[in-house]
Amino acid sequence: MSGYVPVCDVADLKDLQPRATVVDGEPVVVVRVGDEIHAVADKCSHAEIPLSEGTVEPTGKISCWLHGSSFDLRTGEPDEPPAWEPVNVYTTALIEEAGNQRVAVSLSPPNERES
Numbered sequence: 001m002s003g004y005v006p007v008c009d010v011a012d013l014k015d016l017q018p019r020a021t022v023v024d025g026e027p028v029v030v031v032r033v034g035d036e037i038h039a040v041a042d043k044c045s046h047a048e049i050p051l052s053e054g055t056v057e058p059t060g061k062i063s064c065w066l067h068g069s070s071f072d073l074r075t076g077e078p079d080e081p082p083a084w085e086p087v088n089v090y091t092t093a094l095i096e097e098a099g100n101q102r103v104a105v106s107l108s109p110p111n112e113r114e115s
């Protein structure tokens with residue numbers, strides 16, 4: 001699976017608790033929402049605050065603590081000002097590594113993911 005970087009064990013990713021990581025030099029926040037695992041840029045598009053310091057809603061949005069914009073974890077689109085630009089959305093996969101199920105992230109957007 002080229003391009004995928006393991007970032008944590010699946011068991012360590014708690015529901016609705018953002019986890020900050022770095023993939024190929026880029027800050028990334030990984031989030032589990034129920035059965036879905038998402039990865040987006042860990043930088044608010046308004047003023048570059050880490051989104052991993054914000055809160056995650058069960059509806060699949062992550063909120064920036066500084067001014068309150070929320071971003072859809074599937075599309076990266078903000079739902080309210082002051083942020084107007086989307087954040088990058090990345091592709092996640094589950095891989096086996098040393099007997100553990102791991103979350104891996106590729107900086108490719110989901111529509112360019114490998115099969």
Ligand code: FES
Binds near residue numbers: 047048066
């Ligand atoms: S820094 Fe995130 S909404 Fe302003």
